[in-house]
């Protein structure tokens with residue numbers, strides 16, 4: 549476990565906080581999409597509580613970033629009280645949900661499920677990878693889109709990246725030019741003609757992950773090329 553110091557804790561959208569941490573020892577190593585255990589430490593450096601969180605920053609960044617929904621549970625009620633300067637323990641990276649520079653890659657996320665997908669997209673933009681990359685991101689309303697500006701910026705930085713955002717509960721779309729409604733096979737087919745040629749990464753609530761797996765199967769995606777991670 550490496551000790552990290554919080555350098556910023558910012559409310560990205562209501563209920564979701566983005567933490568950035570800098571290493572106080574040897575930084576952990578990880579692949580884009582992997583998760584780390586965050587440890588709340590007591591005065592002696594012992595673990596009070598730990599939980600897994602997807603790393604949202606790309607491996608080359610000087611900091612680790614996490615995008616966390618504050619749900620008032622054992623871990624998140626403690627995280628809510630941590631400010632800049634606080635020290636935590638970090639262990640990782642772990643998990644098979646990782647991106648290995650596949651040239652045709654589709655990413656599908658809902659809510660904080662965007663976190664590991666951000667690490668992958670940031671990595672693609674940083675490395676200037678060639679290929680075709682599409683992100684389907686489902687948010688409830690315009691105000692709950694995390695990373696909205698950065699996603700626009702990523703598309704500008706790497707034109708091979710296409711971002712499709714759909715709003716599932718927006719009552720006042722106004723000048724919204726993106727999609728509205730639940731992500732389904734029809735909506736996905738509009739933006740990706742050859743889903744069967746893509747590798748897929750799906751992250752979000754368990755129910756959503758299973759729904760998307762069915763959509764992708766309908767579109768002819770290869771089961772073996774669909775990686776999924778669900779929580780909440």
Ligand SMILES: Cc1cc2nc3c(=O)[nH]c(=O)nc-3n(C[C@H](O)[C@H](O)[C@H](O)COP(=O)(O)OP(=O)(O)OC[C@H]3O[C@@H](n4cnc5c(N)ncnc54)[C@H](O)[C@@H]3O)c2cc1C
Nearest residue numbers: 599600601602615616617619621622623624660663779780
């Ligand atoms: C591989 C992996 C990666 C994860 N990455 C992230 C991440 O990037 N960001 C993130 O926010 N979480 C992530 N999680 C979930 C995280 O590990 C915790 O489960 C979550 O933060 C709740 O922990 P807690 O101790 O505060 O709640 P607990 O005390 O464990 O639970 C309290 C209550 O909150 C409910 N609850 C838990 N999660 C949610 C939720 N998301 N929405 C609504 N209610 C909830 C529980 O059902 C329970 O009733 C990830 C989980 C896994 C397995």
